[in-house]
Structures are given as C-alpha cells and as structure tokens.
Amino acid sequence: MQVFTSVLVLTIFFLAFIITDIRQYKERKVSSMKTLAHVIGLNSVSALEFRDNEAAKDMLLSLKDNSPEVVHAEITDKDGKPFASYTRPGIPNVNTPGVVSGENVQLTGEQLFVSDNIINSNNEQLGKVSLEVGLSELEETKKAKYRLAAVLLLIALGFSFVIAVVVQAYISKRLLYLINNMNEAGKTGNYNIRIADEGKDEIGTLMKVFNKLMQQVTESQQRKDEFIGIASHELKTPLTSIKGYLDLLNVVEEKQPNKQFVQKSLDSVQKLESLIKDLLDVSKIQSGQLQLNITQFDINALIDETIASMQMISASHRISRENDPGPLLVSADRQRIEQVLINILSNAIKYSPGENKVVVSTKNTGAELVIKVRDYGIGIAAEELTDIFERFYRTKDSSVHISGFGLGLYICRDIMQRHKGKIWVEREEKGSSFYFALPINKQ
Amino acid sequence: MLKRSLFLFLLISFAVNAAGQVEQRESDLKAVFIYNFTRYIEWGNDTGHEFVIGIISPSVIDRSLTEISKTNKVGNRRIVIRHFSKPEEISYCNILFIPKNCPFPLSSVLERVDKGTLTVSEEPGFARQGTAFNFIVINDKLKFEANLKAINAAGLKAGSQLLKLAIIID
Numbered sequence: 001m002q003v004f005t006s007v008l009v010l011t012i013f014f015l016a017f018i019i020t021d022i023r024q025y026k027e028r029k030v031s032s033m034k035t036l037a038h039v040i041g042l043n044s045v046s047a048l049e050f051r052d053n054e055a056a057k058d059m060l061l062s063l064k065d066n067s068p069e070v071v072h073a074e075i076t077d078k079d080g081k082p083f084a085s086y087t088r089p090g091i092p093n094v095n096t097p098g099v100v101s102g103e104n105v106q107l108t109g110e111q112l113f114v115s116d117n118i119i120n121s122n123n124e125q126l127g128k129v130s131l132e133v134g135l136s137e138l139e140e141t142k143k144a145k146y147r148l149a150a151v152l153l154l155i156a157l158g159f160s161f162v163i164a165v166v167v168q169a170y171i172s173k174r175l176l177y178l179i180n181n182m183n184e185a186g187k188t189g190n191y192n193i194r195i196a197d198e199g200k201d202e203i204g205t206l207m208k209v210f211n212k213l214m215q216q217v218t219e220s221q222q223r224k225d226e227f228i229g230i231a232s233h234e235l236k237t238p239l240t241s242i243k244g245y246l247d248l249l250n251v252v253e254e255k256q257p258n259k260q261f262v263q264k265s266l267d268s269v270q271k272l273e274s275l276i277k278d279l280l281d282v283s284k285i286q287s288g289q290l291q292l293n294i295t296q297f298d299i300n301a302l303i304d305e306t307i308a309s310m311q312m313i314s315a316s317h318r319i320s321r322e323n324d325p326g327p328l329l330v331s332a333d334r335q336r337i338e339q340v341l342i343n344i345l346s347n348a349i350k351y352s353p354g355e356n357k358v359v360v361s362t363k364n365t366g367a368e369l370v371i372k373v374r375d376y377g378i379g380i381a382a383e384e385l386t387d388i389f390e391r392f393y394r395t396k397d398s399s400v401h402i403s404g405f406g407l408g409l410y411i412c413r414d415i416m417q418r419h420k421g422k423i424w425v426e427r428e429e430k431g432s433s434f435y436f437a438l439p440i441n442k443q
Numbered sequence: 444m445l446k447r448s449l450f451l452f453l454l455i456s457f458a459v460n461a462a463g464q465v466e467q468r469e470s471d472l473k474a475v476f477i478y479n480f481t482r483y484i485e486w487g488n489d490t491g492h493e494f495v496i497g498i499i500s501p502s503v504i505d506r507s508l509t510e511i512s513k514t515n516k517v518g519n520r521r522i523v524i525r526h527f528s529k530p531e532e533i534s535y536c537n538i539l540f541i542p543k544n545c546p547f548p549l550s551s552v553l554e555r556v557d558k559g560t561l562t563v564s565e566e567p568g569f570a571r572q573g574t575a576f577n578f579i580v581i582n583d584k585l586k587f588e589a590n591l592k593a594i595n596a597a598g599l600k601a602g603s604q605l606l607k608l609a610i611i612i613d
Contacts, residue, residue, distance in 0.1 A: 046604035049479045051472070051585070055608050121482055 002167070006160040007153065014149040022142055029112060030105055033133050036067060037104075037116035041129045044075050044084070044118055048126040053084045060086035071111075072132040075118070078125055110135045174203050178210060189390070191217040229283035232276050239276060243269045278407040282391065285414045292333040292418055299330045299337070299369060299438065300362070306341045307360060310349075317349050322361035328369065330440055336415045337438065340423070343408040344373045344434045350402050352377025352431060368421065368437045376431040385425055389413045412436070466503055472585050473578055474507030477538060477563055480576065481517045483605035486537065487559060487598055494520040497536035497560075499527050499545055499552065508540075530555045538563060541574060549573070558598050570612040575599070579610075588612045 040059065047056040056075050063070045063086055074085040106113040115130040174197060185191050191214050197207040246266045253259045284290040307319050348358045352375045359374040380388060380395075387393050394406045409423075416423040416436050423436040481494070494517040498505055505526070512522035517537075527533045530547050533555040541552055541564040549564075553573050556562060562574040570577035570588035575597060577588040589609035594601050601609075 043604070046479075046483065046602075046608055049482075050476060050587075050605075050608050052608045 002164040003157065003160045007157055010153055010156050014153060018142070018145045018149060021145060022138070025138060025141060026107065029133070029135070029138070030107065030114070033070075033112060033114040033131055034105065034116065036070070037114045037129050037131050040073070040075070040131075041116045041118040044129065045120045045126060048075070048077060048083065048118060049120065056084035057086065060084055064088065069133050069135075069137060070131055071134045074130050075127055076130070077127040080128075083127060110139065171203060174199065174207070178203075178207060182210070185214065191221065225283060225286040228279055229287065232279035232283060236273075236276050236280065239269065239273055243273065275405060278405060278411060281411045282407050285411065290414065290418070292336060292415075294331055295334055296329050296331050297334045298327040299332075300324060300326065300328050302334060302338060303341065303360065303362065303371065306338055306345065310342065310345045314349050317352070317356050317358050319345065319349075319358045319360065322359055325362065325364065328364065328440070330369065330438055332419055332438060333415075337419075340412045340415050340436060341371070341373075343412050344436070347408065348373050348375035348377065348434070351375065355431075364440070366440070368439045370435055370437045373434045374428065374431065375433075376428075379427060379430065380425060380432050382427060385427070388425065389423070467507075469580075469585065470503040471507045473565065474504055474511055476578070476585070476587065477504075477508065477540065478511050478515060480538070480561070480563070480605065483602035484561060485600040485602075486517075492520060493523045494518075495523050495525055495536040495538075497525045497527055497533065497539040499530075499533075499539070499541055499547070502540065502542035504540060504542065536560055540564075541566070541569070556597075558596075560597060561599055562593065562597075576609070577612075586610060 043059055044056045047053070047059070060073050060075070063073055068088065070086075070088065071091050072085070072087050075083045077083045104115045104117075112133040112135055113130065114133065115128055117125050118127045118129055119125055178195060181193055181195055185193055193214060194211050195207045197204050199207070243266070246262060246269060249262045250259070250266060253262055281290065304321065304324070307321060311319050345358065345360075352358070355376045357376055361372045361374070363370045363372070384395060388395070389409045389412075391410045392406045393410070394404075413423050416438075419438055421436060421438045423434070426433045426435065477496070496508060496512070498508065505524070509524055512524050515522060525534070525536055530551045533539065533552070535557060537559070538561045539552075539556055541549070541562060543565045545552070545566070549566075549569060549572050553562065561576070563576045563578070564570070564574040565578040567577075567579055570590045570593075573590065573593050575590055575593040577590075579586055579588060587609055588611075589601065589606060590612045591601075591606075592613070
C-alpha cells in the first residue's frame with residue numbers, strides 16, 4: 001500500500017514535470033526560432049532592396065553552423081516569389097515552408113514552421129522569411145527524460161519497498177509484543193503488566209492507552225477485592241450472632257412446628273455462612289493473607305471422615321470409596337485439604353441431580369497422592385475445562401441452575417497451589433472426574 | 444507606402460516588359476538603388492527642406508529618378524532633381540550622379556563637389572578614382588562598388604547592411 005502510494009505520487013509528479021518541461025522547451029524553441037526568423041528578416045532587408053539574392057543566400061548558409069536544427073529556410077520577395085533559400089545538407093528536398101498561412105508559427109508533430117515579415121525602415125513589406133525547424137532533438141530529449149524518470153521511479157520504488165519492509169517489521173514487532181502481553185494478561189488475570197515503548201507514533205499511543213487501561217483494570221479489581229473483603233467481614237459478624245441465637249433456640253424449643261422452622265432457618269444460615277466464608281477466603285487469597293497451617297496427619301483418615309460427614313447431609317447420593325490403602329501421613333493444612341475435598345464432593349453431588357453415585361479413589365504415585373472424585377452428572381463442556389477454576393466463573397450452560405458464587409474451585413485451586421499440588425478435571429463418558437494431587441512428605 | 448512600393452514595382456515591371464529597352468530597365472534599377480542608398484547613409488547635420496539629387500546631364504537615369512522623386516521622400520525631405528550640364532554648374536546637392544560616357548574628366552567633376560555630397564558613378568574603375576559608389580554589372584546582375592575613403596572624405600557614413608552588399612574598393 002505504502003509502495004503503491006509512493007509510486008502513484010511519483011509517477012504523477014514525474015509526468016507533470018516532463019510535460020511542463022517539454023512545453024517549456026517548445027515555448028523556448030518557438031520563441032528562439034521566431035527571434036531567428038526576425039533577425040534573418042532584418043539582415044535581408046538590404047539584400048532584398050538591392051536585389052542581391054546571393055548575399056541573402058550566403059546569410060542563410062550561415063544557418064548550417066549556427067542553427068543546425070533549421071531544416072529549410074526561404075526568403076520570398078513581396079510578390080511571394082522565391083528570393084533565396086537554404087536546405088540543410090543531407091536533407092532531401094522538402095516542401096517549401098512558405099505555406100504557413102495567417103499564423104506565423106505552426107507546430108506539427110516533429111516540425112516547427114516559423115515565418116516573419118521582412119519590413120524595411122520605411123515600414124514597407126519587402127518579403128517574408130520562413131523557417132522549417134526539425135524537432136528531432138525534442139523527441140530525443142523527451143525519450144531521455146522518460147528514461148530518467150523511469151530509472152528514478154525504479155530507485156524510488158526500491159527505496160520505498162525497503163522502507164516499507166523495515167517499517168512493517170518495526171510495527172509488526174511492537175504489535176505482536178502488545179498482543180502477547182494482552183493474551184498473557186487475559187490468561188493469567190495479572191493485569192499488573194506495563195508495556196515499555198519508546199515509539200512516538202500511533203502504536204506508541206496504543207501502548208500507552210493499553211497501560212492506562214491495565215492500570216484502571218488493576219485499580220477496579222483492587223477496589224472490588226477490598227469491597228469483597230469488607231462486605232464479607234461485615235456480613236459475617238451479625239450472621240455469627242444470628243447463628244448463635246438460632247442454635248440456642250434450637251436447643252430450647254421443643255414445640256413443633258416451631259422447632260422445624262428454627263432448623264430450616266439454621267440450614268439457611270449455614271449455607272449463607274459457607275458462602276461468606278468463601279468470599280472471605282477469596283479476599284484473603286487476593287490480599288495474600290491466606291496462611292496454611294501445616295501439620296502432619298493421615299490423609300486417608302481425613303478422606304474417610306469427610307466422605308462420612310458429606311454422606312450425612314446428602315440423602316440422595318451414595319458416596320463410596322473404591323480403595324483404602326491404609327494410613328498415609330502427609331504434611332498439609334488439614335482444614336484446607338478438607339475444605340477442598342468437601343468442595344469437590346458437594347460439587348459432584350450438586351451437578352449430578354437424579355443420579356446417586358459418587359466414587360472417590362486415591363492413587364499413590366510415590367511422589368504424590370492423587371485423589372479422584374468421579375461423578376455421573378451433567379459433565380463439563382470441553383471449552384470450559386480450564387475456566388471453571390476461575391474466580392466467579394459460572395457455567396454458560398443455561399439449562400443448569402445451580403446457586404453459588406462460583407468461588408469454590410477457585411479457592412480449591414489456590415489451596416492446592418499453596419501446597420505445591422495440582423487440581424484438574426477430566427471429562428468422562430458420563431459426568432466428570434476431578435483430581436487433586438498432594439505431594440507426599442517423605443520424612 | 445504600399446502605393447509607393449507598388450509604383451516601384453510597376454515601374455520595374457513596365458521596364459522589363461518593354462523589350463529592347465535594356466538600358467532603360469537598368470537605369471530604372473539604378474534609380475531604385477540610388478533611392479535605397481539614401482536609407483543606409485547617415486546624412487550628417489544636413490537637414491535642409493529638400494533632398495537634392497544632382498545629375499550631370501544628359502542621362503537616361505533622369506527619367507527614372509524623376510519618377511521616384513515624385514512619390515518618394517528621404518526622411519521628411521522632398522526629393523529634388525537638379526541637372527548640371529558641365530562641371531562648373533555643379534552646386535549644392537546630396538547625391539551627385541555621374542553617368543557613363545560623361546564628357547568631362549572625372550577629376551574636374553570631383554573638384555567641384557562639396558563635402559557632404561555622395562558621388563555615384565557607373566563607369567568601371569571610377570570607384571577607384573574617387574567616387575563613393577560605382578555601379579557595375581557582373582554576370583548580368585547589377586552590383587555596386589563602394590569606396591570607403593571617398594565616403595569618409597565626404598563626411599558620410601554608410602550602414603553595414605549596405606556595405607555588406609557592396610564590393611569594397613580601398
């Protein structure tokens with residue numbers, strides 16, 4: 001595009017230049033030939049007056065050396081009869097140029113005809129001088145100019161191509177750099193990146209705008225995190241109080257259906273509490289305040305306990321353990337690992353309505369213990385496999401209506417990362433399998 | 444102007460048509476030449492009302508010059524023809540025409556000529572003997588010799604356009 005534009009501009013420029021130049025050349029030629037005709041006229045006044053056609057002829061002969069472009073020259077007397085004439089040597093007999101009628105300048109293709117009246121000091125017209133001028137020189141000049149223009153055009157083309165390539169590379173490099181950064185920001189969720197660019201052009205501006213945008217995103221995220229932290233904290237305090245009173249009421253109330261109402265309220269409060277707990281955890285993760293309380297414990301015992309307690313609250317599903325290899329000590333935050341397990345188990349139950357089977361199995365690879373929770377539920381779309389671990393991610397499948405903030409797996413992933421472990425999900429023919437791997441302490 | 448040119452042309456044509464009158468035709472041409480000389484000569488400070496052409500008579504040129512004088516002027520000056528039948532009669536004139544076969548020796552004529560007078564002759568060798576211009580015929584063409592010393596001596600100047608056509612005599 002750049003190259004095309006420059007070629008177009010240069011072509012127009014060169015054409016205009018050449019046309020103007022040739023026109024000027026013609027004008028100069030016409031004017032100089034008119035002058036020449038006039039001078040010849042002036043010089044032949046006396047020759048005409050004294051009928052001396054030899055003198056006139058001699059004078060015309062001097063054209064051979066002084067104005068070789070004159071092909072033919074003729075002086076006629078006042079009756080139009082030839083008085084003296086000259087033809088450039090080597091030129092076959094040409095038509096007399098005296099035919100120039102009316103106008104005393106006539107430009108046809110490669111020939112220029114000029115004529116001038118010969119007038120003596122008494123203003124009497126004595127005759128006429130006519131010149132025929134060959135313009136082959138003009139054609140040569142024209143050709144030379146076009147050649148020069150073509151060569152210059154080629155050089156300019158080369159230059160503009162080189163410049164375009166260089167500029168293209170420079171632009172592409174920076175754009176790719178920007179795109180990479182944007183992709184990375186999108187992938188990692190780290191909006192704290194800033195791009196350094198020295199360019200003063202539009203791309204430089206784009207980079208600056210990107211940086212500003214990133215800053216705004218970071219700020220708004222910070223505000224959101226702060227808000228979540230404060231809000232969850234403020235919500236938790238009165239909720240704790242409500243829960244305390246409901247617990248109390250649950251103990252003292254004997255009458256039905258009041259006791260049932262209290263228990264229902266208590267259930268809801270517990271749900272609410274766990275939601276707020278999640279929010280608080282997220283807030284802690286974001287601010288880096290989540291601390292692990294590492295102890296040594298038997299992971300298999302923890303798994304069994306958790307399954308048992310989950311089984312208690314779930315009436316619809318049967319959670320089974322496929323294998324039980326006996327006690328295995330690990331160094332981890334017992335409470336947090338339990339939290340992960342509960343989260344995954346409750347998801348397995350939540351997302352398999354109408355089914356009744358959840359299977360837990362473990363596998364010791366020596367370096368780590370992989371815990372697998374298999375459900376036979378609605379499964380996860382392939383494109384959502386990585387997204388589900390993101391903060392506030394809810395499935396896009398509109399047929400699924402399950403409440404929650406979408407924080408559970410995010411917290412799980414963070415906990416596993418803090419344990420230097422992993423968490424992932426695999427699609428199954430029916431339902432899905434969640435895995436999390438915990439490094440085994442060899443001590 | 445055009446009329447005058449036309450007249451000159453007609454005059455010449457007439458002369459050409461009149462077969463046999465070769466001499467008359469030549470005289471006509473000489474008269475035209477003499478008139479044309481007046482254009483190329485700087486006549487100095489002489490600014491009389493009349494431009495006098497003297498002719499040592501008799502001469503066939505008389506008729507031709509008289510015709511020219513009727514319709515032409517030198518600058519703003521009327522042309523007057525004067526006839527002198529012997530050298531003693533020669534008085535003021537701007538051009539003095541000395542015809543061929545003049546019965547008087549040239550020296551006696553030149554003696555009588557004032558400064559400021561252009562002498563024109565038509566006898567081979569006269570230019571060398573002191574006339575300013577002398578008509579000769581070369582290859583059937585009328586030409587003229589110019590004696591620069593004589594022109595200078597007369598206090599006159601001849602234009603280069605005239606001199607380039609003349610045969611210069613030193």
